[in-house]
Amino acid sequence: MGAYFGSKATSGLCQAIIALMPPHDTYIESHLGGGAIMKRKPPALRNIGIDLNERALERFQCDYPVERVHGCAHRFLADFPYQGRELVYCDPPYLHATRSSHRRYRFEYEEHDHLELLRLLRGLPCPVILSGYPSSLYDEALPGWRSLELQVMNQAGVRTEKLWFNF
Numbered sequence: 001m002g003a004y005f006g007s008k009a010t011s012g013l014c015q016a017i018i019a020l021m022p023p024h025d026t027y028i029e030s031h032l033g034g035g036a037i038m039k040r041k042p043p044a045l046r047n048i049g050i051d052l053n054e055r056a057l058e059r060f061q062c063d064y065p066v067e068r069v070h071g072c073a074h075r076f077l078a079d080f081p082y083q084g085r086e087l088v089y090c091d092p093p094y095l096h097a098t099r100s101s102h103r104r105y106r107f108e109y110e111e112h113d114h115l116e117l118l119r120l121l122r123g124l125p126c127p128v129i130l131s132g133y134p135s136s137l138y139d140e141a142l143p144g145w146r147s148l149e150l151q152v153m154n155q156a157g158v159r160t161e162k163l164w165f166n167f
Contacts, residue, residue, distance in 0.1 A: 013152045013161055014040050017089065020148070022127050022167055024087035028080070030073035031091045035060045044087075050076050074120055086126040092117055095135050111137070118142060122166075130164045138164060 018041045027044035029037060032051040043064040050069040051057050057068045069076055077088065093109045109117075118141040121128050132138060134149060148163045 013150055016148070016150055017129060017131065017163065020129060020163065020165060021087055021089075023085075024127070025085035026083070026087070028077070028086060028088045029091070030077060030088065031093070032056060032060060032068075033091065035062065035066075037089055037091070038062060038066060074117060077120055077124065082125050084126070088121070088124060088126060088128045090117070090121060090128065090130045092130075092132070094133055095137060114138075115141065124166075127167045128165065132162060132164075134160055134162045138162075142166075 014036055017037055021041065024044055026046040026048070027038070027041070028048045028050070029035065030050045032038065032049035033053070033056055035049055035056075038047065038049055038060075039062050047062075047064065047066045048069060049057070049060060049066050050071065050073045052070070052072065054070050057070055060066070060068065073090070073092075080086075092114065095109075095111070095114055114137065118130075118138065121130060122142065130138070130142075139147070142164050145164045145166050147165070150161050150163070152159055152161050
């Protein structure tokens with residue numbers, strides 16, 4: 001199990017996310033954290049990890065080159081020059097309403113931050129995978145997106161993780 005809160009290196013979740021990924025030349029992982037997915041997936045031609053937490057970026061290690069972006073994922077994703085072969089994997093802080101504990105991230109998201117992110121992700125011109133706990137807010141904000149629920153084991157016991165994707 002990953003040591004980073006919210007790590008996806010648990011109970012097959014990492015493998016399920018990677019198996020879902022369509023072919024891509026550029027891989028963008030926002031809210032990198034411990035980077036469990038980035039570390040375990042086959043490298044793309046270009047790999048980009050984004051996080052506001054500078055310590056997370058400094059600690060992140062990978063077996064292949066990764067461009068580390070210290071900054072706001074929203075701004076980066078909105079300004080990125082998409083060419084047609086990108087994949088975005090987005091793993092924002094869990095919604096407060098879906099968690100059993102609070103204030104676990106160095107940089108938290110409020111509901112308005114989630115809504116802004118969801119609006120942005122809906123408009124991206126590439127495949128997007130988004131992970132979190134099941135949420136009616138996400139379901140309603142992502143009409144037409146497919147989803148998949150998986151049972152995983154974490155520090156609190158068995159939880160249901162949900163993946164939303166636009167392909």
